[in-house]
Amino acid sequence: MDTAEALDADISDLHDRIATLRAHRANLTSILLSQPHLPTRLEQRPVLHERNRRNAVKLVQKQSNRNLENIYRACAGVTAYKVKDPDPCAIDDGNVLGVRIEVSVGGRFVETYHVLFNRPNTAHKTMLKIHKHTIPPCIPLQPLANRWLPTAKKSAEEPKEQNLVKFGRHLRKELVSWHLRLNTLEKLRKDAKVEDKPAGPDESNIEPAVGTVLNAFVSDDEDSEEEDPLSEAVGPLRISTLDADAAVREITITWSNGRVGIFKVTKDGEVDKAVVRTKEGAREASLVSKALGRIEGLLERLEA
Amino acid sequence: MAPKAKTTVPDCKNVPHSHRLPTTHREVQRTFTKLSRQSLVSLAHQWLAKKNRDFCRPYLLGDRDADEEDEDEQYTPAQSYEELQEIYKELAARKGGKREIQDRILEGDWRTGVSMYQLATAEIQYLLDHPNSLRWTAKRLARIPNAKSVSLDMEVTNDSEHLPRFQAQTFMANLARELTPLMKAHYLLIKIKTMPMTILRVYIHDSPYSTEASLAVDNGNVDSARAVFFIWPNGSPFVYSSIANHFGQVISDDGRHLRDIVQQAIPKAFSRPSARYQLASTNFTTKSLDALLAYRGPGKSNAASGGWSIFQDHSFSQNALDFITSQRGDGHEKNRMGRDNATGTAKAGPGRPKRTLEDKETSEAKRRREVAAGRFGSSAQPNDGQGLERVEVRIDDPFPPVPDSSEQADDAETSNISAQPANHNRRGRPSMLDRSQDEIEELEGGDSWVPDVRVVFQGSHVFAGVRQLVEQGVVDGENMPGWMTGEAGVTIGAVKEGRIRTKSGQIPGV
Numbered sequence: 162m163d164t165a166e167a168l169d170a171d172i173s174d175l176h177d178r179i180a181t182l183r184a185h186r187a188n189l190t191s192i193l194l195s196q197p198h199l200p201t202r203l204e205q206r207p208v209l210h211e212r213n214r215r216n217a218v219k220l221v222q223k224q225s226n227r228n229l230e231n232i233y234r235a236c237a238g239v240t241a242y243k244v245k246d247p248d249p250c251a252i253d254d255g256n257v258l259g260v261r262i263e264v265s266v267g268g269r270f271v272e273t274y275h276v277l278f279n280r281p282n283t284a285h286k287t288m289l290k291i292h293k294h295t296i297p298p299c300i301p302l303q304p305l306a307n308r309w310l311p312t313a314k315k316s317a318e319e320p321k322e323q324n325l326v327k328f329g330r331h332l333r334k335e336l337v338s339w340h341l342r343l344n345t346l347e348k349l350r351k352d353a354k355v356e357d358k359p360a361g362p363d364e365s366n367i368e369p370a371v372g373t374v375l376n377a378f379v380s381d382d383e384d385s386e387e388e389d390p391l392s393e394a395v396g397p398l399r400i401s402t403l404d405a406d407a408a409v410r411e412i413t414i415t416w417s418n419g420r421v422g423i424f425k426v427t428k429d430g431e432v433d434k435a436v437v438r439t440k441e442g443a444r445e446a447s448l449v450s451k452a453l454g455r456i457e458g459l460l461e462r463l464e465a
Numbered sequence: 466m467a468p469k470a471k472t473t474v475p476d477c478k479n480v481p482h483s484h485r486l487p488t489t490h491r492e493v494q495r496t497f498t499k500l501s502r503q504s505l506v507s508l509a510h511q512w513l514a515k516k517n518r519d520f521c522r523p524y525l526l527g528d529r530d531a532d533e534e535d536e537d538e539q540y541t542p543a544q545s546y547e548e549l550q551e552i553y554k555e556l557a558a559r560k561g562g563k564r565e566i567q568d569r570i571l572e573g574d575w576r577t578g579v580s581m582y583q584l585a586t587a588e589i590q591y592l593l594d595h596p597n598s599l600r601w602t603a604k605r606l607a608r609i610p611n612a613k614s615v616s617l618d619m620e621v622t623n624d625s626e627h628l629p630r631f632q633a634q635t636f637m638a639n640l641a642r643e644l645t646p647l648m649k650a651h652y653l654l655i656k657i658k659t660m661p662m663t664i665l666r667v668y669i670h671d672s673p674y675s676t677e678a679s680l681a682v683d684n685g686n687v688d689s690a691r692a693v694f695f696i697w698p699n700g701s702p703f704v705y706s707s708i709a710n711h712f713g714q715v716i717s718d719d720g721r722h723l724r725d726i727v728q729q730a731i732p733k734a735f736s737r738p739s740a741r742y743q744l745a746s747t748n749f750t751t752k753s754l755d756a757l758l759a760y761r762g763p764g765k766s767n768a769a770s771g772g773w774s775i776f777q778d779h780s781f782s783q784n785a786l787d788f789i790t791s792q793r794g795d796g797h798e799k800n801r802m803g804r805d806n807a808t809g810t811a812k813a814g815p816g817r818p819k820r821t822l823e824d825k826e827t828s829e830a831k832r833r834r835e836v837a838a839g840r841f842g843s844s845a846q847p848n849d850g851q852g853l854e855r856v857e858v859r860i861d862d863p864f865p866p867v868p869d870s871s872e873q874a875d876d877a878e879t880s881n882i883s884a885q886p887a888n889h890n891r892r893g894r895p896s897m898l899d900r901s902q903d904e905i906e907e908l909e910g911g912d913s914w915v916p917d918v919r920v921v922f923q924g925s926h927v928f929a930g931v932r933q934l935v936e937q938g939v940v941d942g943e944n945m946p947g948w949m950t951g952e953a954g955v956t957i958g959a960v961k962e963g964r965i966r967t968k969s970g971q972i973p974g975v
Contacts, residue, residue, distance in 0.1 A: 191788050195788070224788075247839055248964075249947075270784050273779070274765070275776040293768050294769065298628070298767060299700035299763065303972050304620070304625075304627055308620075372657040373655065375637075407661070407699040407700020
């Protein structure tokens with residue numbers, strides 16, 4: 162029994178080590194392949210088999226392409242590339258222009274978004290139309306496209322001016338500010354010590370609620386005898402939930418004494434409108450005026 | 466002064482959460498028999514939680530009158546909520562049949578009736594347990610263009626919003642205001658933790674009264690679906706709607722009617738001064754909630770389905786700081802090759818010069834697999850849970866010219882006559898694919914014959930099936946039109962020149 166378990170542990174240990182070593186080797190490979198003078202040396206030195214040399218040159222080429230692409234992407238933020246639509250019936254022989262937007266938050270690239278354009282207008286070859294994209298619907302893609310990439314309805318119409326660069330710039334701004342807001346929201350949740358959403362399907366029946374009922378208030382006026390959950394009110398005042406919508410434009414905070422605050426956030430992360438009400442429904446004007454300001458300091462300002 | 470609860474006058478109230486249905490009520494029986502043991506226990510816990518106790522009052526010892534003590538009662542009422550919670554915790558830990566729990570709930574602890582709140586949460590629990598149990602239609606909340614402020618609508622500023630604002634309280638109040646003159650209903654709006662969505666369940670109560678007694682009355686109409694569901698995926702303009710029918714039950718016109726009434730009220734409830742909304746069709750119907758969330762959801766996948774799925778997972782572009790080309794790099798290169806040149810000739814690798822006949826056979830299969838990977842990307846896997854069970858298209862391309870020109874002219878003569886009556890006796894309900902008057906006129910203007918050909922794909926996962934056909938070599942993966950990969954993201958549509966027709970100017974998936 163013990164030996165079997167020990168063996169299992171050993172095996173998984175070995176698997177871990179293999180994985181680490183593999184990653185290490187891959188890392189070293191790419192470092193080696195990125196050596197600046199490698200291609201010239203490969204050309205000059207004699208080799209036993211010509212095929213090996215060709216293989217090596219191919220690998221070096223691949224690595225240097227990757228390096229170039231990555232550096233370009235990392236520095237530019239918005240890059241373009243060409244794709245071929247495999248659909249045999251695709252518009253314009255399947256020529257597709259891709260625009261890739263990198264989002265970096267806190268020193269890391271967290272997400273890459275793509276917008277793919279085709280040219281449906283045979284008369285005006287420079288007119289671009291969004292064909293496919295991976296932009297979440299909480300980003301105003303349609304208004305941005307209306308503004309910067311207007312398309313003529315009929316091919317006979319004179320095309321309106323399109324500005325792909327400005328479109329990309331604005332779209333990137335929207336995406337980055339969204340990610341920054343998301344990031345800040347996570348930080349706020351951590352600061353407020355709100356328990357995160359249960360990781361994975363937690364089937365322990367301690368907290369079985371599938372979700373939050375949003376219209377529990379409907380029956381409040383019907384029930385004359387309102388049982389106050391007194392047990393919730395005692396103890397130090399703390400934040401019981403901190404939630405936001407998908408675009409993080411509206412943050413809702415509930416306190417343990419039943420106080421609810423809703424804070425509107427602008428795209429660049431400023432709390433510009435706020436409502437705080439106590440359980441009885443009275444507004445708390447002092448908290449409202451405190452809440453206005455940068456989203457990062459929201460909790461400190463509310464506590465002060 | 467008579468107590469308020471005893472009077473029965475027609476009123477304009479909604480059905481509150483705490484109103485109870487008798488446990489023998491058909492809806493109650495149906496819902497509770499469907500649920501699994503685990504779900505029943507978890508529901509009982511939920512109902513006994515402090516915040517829900519007002520809506521789900523169980524039968525406790527204190528509720529019993531001294532004189533009505535039953536000798537033959539199966540379940541002794543519990544002393545307190547805490548005791549009940551302990552009992553259900555014990556039941557959860559133990560193994561056993563689900564009947565045990567069901568009986569305990571219906572005949573024991575909630576023998577006086579199951580509240581509307583309980584029924585609603587039970588049905589939602591079932592929906593989450595079985596995400597393919599209902600058929601959903603996805604709609605989009607589209608802003609009605611405002612003639613006065615067209616320029617304002619388009620503006621993207623620091624605090625502009627392009628999605629309808631969803632505020633639970635306001636929305637519920639507006640919806641109730643729209644609906645109460647038409648019918649009584651019980652509403653439950655719940656934000657789901659495990660999936661990014663909010664569910665609204667509307668239980669329609671067809672009576673002028675909103676009392677408990679009127680709820681218990683069975684109107685005898687066995688088929689009528691009483692509840693409708695609406696789902697809002699978080700952070701997106703879509704709404705999914707469905708009628709809660711029981712398995713195998715045909716949805717009656719009544720049920721459809723009631724759903725339409727609620728559906729019409731929804732955009733009105735979302736609207737506010739200077740921002741009016743309407744529901745627009747998105748040509749998407751499926752049973753799978755996961756597929757809905759993938760094709761009309763809050764994430765990146767809405768407008769990058771089919772082969773374009775490589776753009777939403779990270780198989781097309783690596784992280785900008787990932788410089789390693791050796792390992793996984795090979796994987797995406799292959800993918801990319803398949804996509805970039807769909808002709809993707811299988812490279813006869815120089816490393817393996819010797820090939821037997823049998824090898825050649827597998828290389829052909831491998832090539833087909835690569836072609837399929839190029840066309841479908843990472844989508845259309847049989848087990849991804851995003852299966853569409855019905856995809857219907859109408860082909861709007863002119864009939865390919867027949868070599869003999871005189872015969873072709875003949876065909877064109879007869880077809881226009883015969884096509885019309887065929888349309889009429891197809892089915893009772895008009896299909897969404899029936900050509901509109903404009904389209905018919907447009908076709909008659911042309912000189913080619915365009916027959917009304919419709920193709921329906923049906924199965925548990927249509928596009929995974931097409932992918933398999935490509936891999937088996939039944940469908941030519943290279944010449945297959947793009948809509949057969951599911952990249953158009955619709956379940957019903959018209960195909961012209963090999964592409965699904967879309968509205969011009971409309972960006973997909975937003």
